[in-house]
Amino acid sequence: MAKIATNPPHETRTATAVTTHKQPQTRRMVASAVDAAAAPRPDGPAEIGSEERRQMIAAAAYYRAERRGFTGGSAEQDWLLAEAEIDRALGRPGT
Numbered sequence: 001m002a003k004i005a006t007n008p009p010h011e012t013r014t015a016t017a018v019t020t021h022k023q024p025q026t027r028r029m030v031a032s033a034v035d036a037a038a039a040p041r042p043d044g045p046a047e048i049g050s051e052e053r054r055q056m057i058a059a060a061a062y063y064r065a066e067r068r069g070f071t072g073g074s075a076e077q078d079w080l081l082a083e084a085e086i087d088r089a090l091g092r093p094g095t
Helices: 024-038 050-067 075-090
Strands: 011-013 018-020
Touching: 050 075
Parallel strands: none
Antiparallel strands: 011 018
């Protein structure tokens, strides 16, 4: 069966399945960003921009879906759980 490259380039689709090849480096980058943002700083907590926070949540939500094999659950639930996880890691109030 022929594979068709899609955007993003790390994803390949066939007529029957989607195979995603996420680079382990991406996970390390997200984890490093969360760790750096959550680390105690003498000048106070790190400021994370709204776009950077959104990207971190999106990555965490994707990894949640990936862990369960992209079956069951919902994108909305993944997003909400990832949002809470990232906000806790960033030390945001109300989490």
